[in-house]
Amino acid sequence: MGFIVHDLWLIPVLPALAAGISALLRQGERRLSAGLAIGSMGISLALALCAFVQSLADPGRQVVNFHWMQFGSEWISLGWMLDPLTAVMLVMIAFVGLLIFIYSTCYMAHDANFTRFFCFLSLFAAAMFGVVIANSLLLLFMCWELVGLTSYLLIGFWYHRPAAAAAAKKAFITTRIGDLGLLLGMVWLYSKTGTLLFYDHGAGCLEHGALASLLGAASVAGVPVFNAIALLIFCGAVGKSGQLPLHVWLPDAMEGPTPVSALIHAATMVAAGVYLVARVYPLMSLTPDGIATALKVVAWTGAITAIFAASVAVAQNDIKRILAYSTISQLGYMMLGLGVGGVSVGIFHLITHAFFKALLFLGAGSVIHGCTEEQDIRYLGGLRRFMPITFATYAVGTLALCGFPLLFSGFWSKDAILHAAHGWSVSQVPFYLGVIGALLTAFYMTRQVCYVFFGERREPQTVESPRAPEEICIIADPHESPSTMTAPLAVLAVFAVVLGFINTPAWPWFTSFLLQPEATLASPSPNPMTWNPALDFGRFAEAGLLPLMLLSSLIVLAGLALGWWFYGRKPIIRADDPDALEQLAPPIFHALQKRLYVDELYESTLIPAARWAAHFSAWLDRWVWNGAVSAVRILVTGLGWMDASIDTNAVNAGFDEGCRGVSDGGRLLSHFQNGRVQNYLRVIAAALVLLAALLLWRSAA
Amino acid sequence: MTPLTAYLLISALLFSVGLAGALTRRSAILVLAGIELMLNAANLNFLAFWRFGPHPEALTGFIFVIFSIAVAAAEAAVGLALILAIYRHANTSDVSQIVEMKG
Numbered sequence: 001m002g003f004i005v006h007d008l009w010l011i012p013v014l015p016a017l018a019a020g021i022s023a024l025l026r027q028g029e030r031r032l033s034a035g036l037a038i039g040s041m042g043i044s045l046a047l048a049l050c051a052f053v054q055s056l057a058d059p060g061r062q063v064v065n066f067h068w069m070q071f072g073s074e075w076i077s078l079g080w081m082l083d084p085l086t087a088v089m090l091v092m093i094a095f096v097g098l099l100i101f102i103y104s105t106c107y108m109a110h111d112a113n114f115t116r117f118f119c120f121l122s123l124f125a126a127a128m129f130g131v132v133i134a135n136s137l138l139l140l141f142m143c144w145e146l147v148g149l150t151s152y153l154l155i156g157f158w159y160h161r162p163a164a165a166a167a168a169k170k171a172f173i174t175t176r177i178g179d180l181g182l183l184l185g186m187v188w189l190y191s192k193t194g195t196l197l198f199y200d201h202g203a204g205c206l207e208h209g210a211l212a213s214l215l216g217a218a219s220v221a222g223v224p225v226f227n228a229i230a231l232l233i234f235c236g237a238v239g240k241s242g243q244l245p246l247h248v249w250l251p252d253a254m255e256g257p258t259p260v261s262a263l264i265h266a267a268t269m270v271a272a273g274v275y276l277v278a279r280v281y282p283l284m285s286l287t288p289d290g291i292a293t294a295l296k297v298v299a300w301t302g303a304i305t306a307i308f309a310a311s312v313a314v315a316q317n318d319i320k321r322i323l324a325y326s327t328i329s330q331l332g333y334m335m336l337g338l339g340v341g342g343v344s345v346g347i348f349h350l351i352t353h354a355f356f357k358a359l360l361f362l363g364a365g366s367v368i369h370g371c372t373e374e375q376d377i378r379y380l381g382g383l384r385r386f387m388p389i390t391f392a393t394y395a396v397g398t399l400a401l402c403g404f405p406l407l408f409s410g411f412w413s414k415d416a417i418l419h420a421a422h423g424w425s426v427s428q429v430p431f432y433l434g435v436i437g438a439l440l441t442a443f444y445m446t447r448q449v450c451y452v453f454f455g456e457r458r459e460p461q462t463v464e465s466p467r468a469p470e471e472i473c474i475i476a477d478p479h480e481s482p483s484t485m486t487a488p489l490a491v492l493a494v495f496a497v498v499l500g501f502i503n504t505p506a507w508p509w510f511t512s513f514l515l516q517p518e519a520t521l522a523s524p525s526p527n528p529m530t531w532n533p534a535l536d537f538g539r540f541a542e543a544g545l546l547p548l549m550l551l552s553s554l555i556v557l558a559g560l561a562l563g564w565w566f567y568g569r570k571p572i573i574r575a576d577d578p579d580a581l582e583q584l585a586p587p588i589f590h591a592l593q594k595r596l597y598v599d600e601l602y603e604s605t606l607i608p609a610a611r612w613a614a615h616f617s618a619w620l621d622r623w624v625w626n627g628a629v630s631a632v633r634i635l636v637t638g639l640g641w642m643d644a645s646i647d648t649n650a651v652n653a654g655f656d657e658g659c660r661g662v663s664d665g666g667r668l669l670s671h672f673q674n675g676r677v678q679n680y681l682r683v684i685a686a687a688l689v690l691l692a693a694l695l696l697w698r699s700a701a
Numbered sequence: 702m703t704p705l706t707a708y709l710l711i712s713a714l715l716f717s718v719g720l721a722g723a724l725t726r727r728s729a730i731l732v733l734a735g736i737e738l739m740l741n742a743a744n745l746n747f748l749a750f751w752r753f754g755p756h757p758e759a760l761t762g763f764i765f766v767i768f769s770i771a772v773a774a775a776e777a778a779v780g781l782a783l784i785l786a787i788y789r790h791a792n793t794s795d796v797s798q799i800v801e802m803k804g
Contacts (some may be wrong), residue, residue, distance in 0.1 A: 670803075673802075675803030
């Protein structure tokens with residue numbers, strides 16, 4: 001398995017090749033295009049599994065670096081690496097990606113631009129693999145931007161819909177704001193450490209030497225340099241992972257096709273921000289003493305995002321928007337986990353979340369597919385009778401997301417976060433925010449399931465299909481989706497349950513696997529067999545653990561019960577009935593339904609400011625810069641005119657005059673040459689006589 | 702009057718006669734004859750200056766004149782040939798009518 005370290009580049013390159021070939025195919029070549037995408041993803045999955053096995057056998061960190069290009073006397077190096085974090089991310093992306101690719105062949109089957117869709121999906125997969133194998137912040141950044149580009153292309157896939165086109169632009173521009181911070185942080189880091197390689201046998205920017213020099217660097221305006229760099233890099237993660245205050249693009253990104261929402265805007269791309277923080281964790285946690293400021297910011301941002309998005313999700317009516325806010329909220333939990341508990345806590349939730357959130361999105365896609373493109377949960381209902389497989393898997397996903405005790409993966413990963421937050425020495429507030437967020441999560445998911453799958457079937461609205469805007473879908477009875485769509489659901493449902501067991505307190509296998517590279521560094525004599533922890537139920541007895549698990553179980557059960565009390569007790573009969581929560585507290589519900597007016601706030605403050613700045617720049621450009629250029633132009637034109645007039649009037653006239661003089665003189669002289677030979681002779685004779693007279697006169701004198 | 706002066710006077714007379722002929726005659730052949738007279742005036746000067754000069758024993762002037770006569774003969778041949786060609790071309794040998802070489 002050793003070959004895989006050197007051939008790790010194949011994992012991103014294969015989907016990239018598939019995307020390139022797909023781009024050249026004709027629209028009709030559907031099977032070939034889907035085959036290329038799925039085939040390349042399958043091979044990538046196999047390679048990712050090889051990498052995982054290699055990482056299991058040797059859980060240290062292996063890097064392959066190479067020179068890329070020269071700047072003056074310095075070489076910019078790129079490279080890739082294999083460590084447990086990369087291996088886990090690779091397998092997750094390849095596996096979830098492959099399932100979603102298969103699902104998409106059915107979901108997108110009627111779309112005219114099928115080949116384009118798979119081209120973009122493959123390109124996305126390639127870029128995402130690139131992000132996780134990169135051993136250089138620069139390479140990571142390049143793939144990161146490529147991921148952002150494919151996200152833009154796929155959100156705007158149905159670009160003929162104005163909402164989709166606007167959402168694509170919004171996503172691109174909002175994440176760009178965060179990426180500006182990342183870019184600045186990267187440049188600053190390079191200027192301080194002289195390298196962007198993460199690990200380079202002791203010379204990388206995340207290794208001891210560079211970190212020590214960062215610690216020693218003078219602070220700028222009262223902020224230590226290492227903190228400033230870490231926070232700038234965190235800006236990129238905030239944008240990409242939809243954290244406050246840059247979360248606004250993610251709900252709108254649901255305008256894209258549902259498999260895209262599942263793959264990019266739930267499972268993988270939005271988790272890239274969390275991955276980035278985990279990857280640069282040595283930099284994030286850099287501090288002379290106590291808890292790093294950057295980590296405090298990460299934890300607070302995550303906690304506030306988690307509770308904010310969970311509360312907004314309570315009042316949304318679009319099935320995908322609820323899931324989008326849920327994703328933002330869960331990403332907040334991951335950030336909180338990274339901030340308070342370290343890499344393994346955050347990444348564990350990232351992995352479990354990727355599976356159950358992909359499951360929920362694909363389930364939502366199945367609902368939308370089966371109900372003639374209806375996305376508003378008020379117009380769905382009673383679907384459990386029509387779509388039993390979708391309902392069963394969706395329920396599993398819901399319980400996993402809520403963190404239903406013991407059986408589901410979400411319980412273990414969320415509990416790890418809450419446990420870490422409880423033990424955080426800085427403040428207890430993030431812990432309480434997380435607990436309330438968990439209650440809200442259970443509540444809004446129950447609300448959604450009650451609306452969609454329970455109660456009576458309600459009349460759907462007539463919805464325009466995004467695929468053919470001119471065609472109004474025929475209202476038909478909802479039907480279960482074909483097996484190419486339900487099979488991925490079933491597989492994901494299995495993983496949504498079992499993945500929790502790889503990192504229970506009794507058997508913290510995942511944690512010790514992820515932390516192995518650092519542990520290897522700490523003790524110079526690694527023994528490959530010792531990192532694998534033994535099963536030990538005694539760890540449950542650790543102080544405060546059991547009460548905490550009991551508390552979070554009660555919270556989840558309370559949320560589920562509350563949701564059932566509001567929405568499940570009496571079946572919802574009519575679509576235009578007011579929401580149960582709306583009857584209880586209309587102002588709060590309306591504020592939440594309007595997403596707490598964040599978009600409106602931006603619309604009334606930042607956007608006019610940006611527009612004003614743009615107008616000002618345009619004015620500057622048009623009048624000041626353009627004026628300067630015009631002045632130069634006028635000056636040059638004037639000089640040209642002057643030159644031309646001097647030329648025509650003075651130089652030309654003088655020259656003409658000279659020519660005329662020569663010509664006249666010639667005409668005059670030509671009279672002497674009249675062809676009469678004897679005249680010439682006469683002149684010669686006269687001259688002779690004159691000469692003789694002169695000589696005589698001279699000799700006489 | 703020394704013999705040299707007498708020779709020079711005769712030579713000047715001969716030159717004047719030749720010049721007058723060359724300037725006034727219209728026939729190209731007579732113009733050529735005038736030119737030959739002027740040439741012979743020059744030859745006479747050569748002989749006179751040689752005969753009455755400081756070294757009459759060296760045959761310099763004599764040889765010069767022999768050469769000059771030979772050149773004059775060739776020149777007369779070329780001149781007559783040109784005149785014949787012009788006559789064939791213009792059907793006249795009147796030099797006042799041949800004015801094609803004007804500027």
